[in-house]
Amino acid sequence: MASNQFIAFALVTIILPTLAVATEHIVGDDKGWTVNFNYTAWASGKVFQVGDTLVFNYQPPHNLFKVDGDGFKNCVPSGEPTISGHDIITLKSPGKKWYICGIGNHCSELGQKLVINVVGSEAPAPTPAAPATPTAPAPPNAAYGLAASCYQIFVAAVAVVAMIVA
Numbered sequence: 279m280a281s282n283q284f285i286a287f288a289l290v291t292i293i294l295p296t297l298a299v300a301t302e303h304i305v306g307d308d309k310g311w312t313v314n315f316n317y318t319a320w321a322s323g324k325v326f327q328v329g330d331t332l333v334f335n336y337q338p339p340h341n342l343f344k345v346d347g348d349g350f351k352n353c354v355p356s357g358e359p360t361i362s363g364h365d366i367i368t369l370k371s372p373g374k375k376w377y378i379c380g381i382g383n384h385c386s387e388l389g390q391k392l393v394i395n396v397v398g399s400e401a402p403a404p405t406p407a408a409p410a411t412p413t414a415p416a417p418p419n420a421a422y423g424l425a426a427s428c429y430q431i432f433v434a435a436v437a438v439v440a441m442i443v444a
């Protein structure tokens with residue numbers, strides 16, 4: 279029945295864009311988190327948005343400290359490092375984020391340091407797309423995104439029930 283197909287089409291066009299918002303960034307790509315790699319060059323041209331994730335892949339003895347701007351500039355670790363070797367970091371707020379390796383001269387001389395600028399997802403609004411292409415302006419912030427997701431899941435549930443009943 280045509281109206282059911284329309285509902286299914288509407289669900290796909292509403293829900294898929296929401297699920298597709300987050301991007302996973304593999305830091306250093308296949309080189310991972312290591313020495314003698316230019317993370318400034320790696321990060322340039324990439325867009326980091328709230329809700330995206332960074333994945334740091336590395337072997338011991340490397341580790342990962344999230345630091346502030348001074349810690350980055352002077353290569354001074356603070357707080358506790360993550361050491362899993364496959365650290366997945368969700369970017370929760372806009373602004374600059376700084377990461378260094380705390381081992382020896384890895385940060386100070388061997389380039390194992392990363393700074394990124396996270397943008398709120400309202401910044402670069404994609405051009406409005408035709409319904410057939412599942413791209414849509416991202417929600418203005420994470421809280422809105424969550425609310426929107428809940429709303430869309432609710433709408434989907436109602437529509438599925440409607441289809442079963444019909």
Ligand SMILES: *[C@@H]1O[C@H](CO)[C@@H](O)[C@H](O)[C@H]1NC(C)=O
Binds near residue numbers: 316317318319322389
């Ligand atoms: C890393 O890359 C950036 C941007 O491409 C460049 O400006 C910088 O000089 C490079 N750093 C090193 C240590 O090569």
Ligand SMILES: [Cu+2]
Binds near residue numbers: 341379380384
């Ligand atoms: Cu290191």
